[in-house]
Amino acid sequence: MEISLKKYVLELEHTFSISRESHDFQDSLVVGLSLNGKTGYGEATANPYYKITVDSMMKEIKAIETEINNYNLEKPEDFHAFLKEKGLSNFAICALDLACHDLYGKLLGKPLYKIWGTTPENYPITNYTIGIDTVDKMVAKMIEKPWPLYKVKLGTDNDIEIVKQLRKNTDAIFRIDANNAWTPEQTLEFAPQLKELGVEFLEQPLPADNLAGYKEIVDTCVLPIIADESCIVEEDVDKCAGHFTGINIKLTKCGGLTPALRMIKRARELNLKVMVGCMTESSVGISAIAQLTPQLDYVDMDGAMLLKHDIAKGIEILEDGKLVFPTLGGSGVTLL
Ligand SMILES: [Mg+2]
CATH class of the missing domain: 3.20.20.120 (Enolase-like C-terminal domain)
Structure with a gap:
């Protein structure tokens, strides 16, 4: 699978506040995984409460980029287990797992719910x-x-x-x-x-x-x-x-x-x-x-x-x- 990473700064319509924090922008990582002419996309947003930034996720993923490129996709669950074994944070795994599911469904031509x-x-x-x-x-x-x-x-x-x-x-x-x-x-x-x-x-x-x-x-x-x-x-x-x-x-x-x-x-x-x-x-x-x-x-x-x-x-x-x-x-x- 060929991987691509992109950082987005998502602008919110209104300042968003909860009981512990407030923000106007949301940093987000979008991962693309491509195979046989199809590309699946996944996302994970940065989160200060869990000390996760887009840069930290990118660094984790880049460290295993070659292995992902050489990975032979059969089932998304297997890919998830492989990422877990590599010790990535759940946020980075989420972006990759979502991309893998999207790609898998696109290759089969079926929505995931089906x-x-x-x-x-x-x-x-x-x-x-x-x-x-x-x-x-x-x-x-x-x-x-x-x-x-x-x-x-x-x-x-x-x-x-x-x-x-x-x-x-x-x-x-x-x-x-x-x-x-x-x-x-x-x-x-x-x-x-x-x-x-x-x-x-x-x-x-x-x-x-x-x-x-x-x-x-x-x-x-x-x-x-x-x-x-x-x-x-x-x-x-x-x-x-x-x-x-x-x-x-x-x-x-x-x-x-x-x-x-x-x-x-x-x-x-x-x-x-x-x-x-x-x-x-x-x-x-x-x-x-x-x-x-x-x-x-x-x-x-x-x-x-x-x-x-x-x-x-x-x-x-x-x-x-x-x-x-x-x-x-x-x-x-x-x-x-
Ligand atoms: Mg809640």
């Missing part, structure tokens, strides 16, 4: 994320983007007030992501009020390492609790059982579609709800997530919708949240 034995008749629609800002700006951002389902980032001094104000302006469903900001007591206090305000679940209300706190509240909390920062890699799925209602899988954190598919299977065995989330990827990464949607309860794949300019074409998200799956095989990604 290769995985699913059909895209039933799938959850994505939320549209409202980052932390002043109440007025959060309301304005929501009104600017009419959508049936919003994910609201919280972790401020006036969380309930924000949701009350948003509710005055829409009938949409809300889901809340507090990104580690609450205590168990706050979570139990806020949950009934939020449920009343039309919230469907809470994502990662407590710090990632407070598993005891989650165990304490998961059965009494009136809203489902979804793990995000507490569920990073495959081994974490088992740890989430009994502590959370469900898990949010991020492709960059777990290392791509190959482990994500295994995590979905394991979560089902453990009776956990399954969500896949994004990290402000362009349509390269989002199109890979889209292929998983028939297997999911919830999905957060608005990354490309939050960008000023997308860099690729693939999955199309319509005004009502419905998806138009690309007809090309794989994830169906082409660069613009």
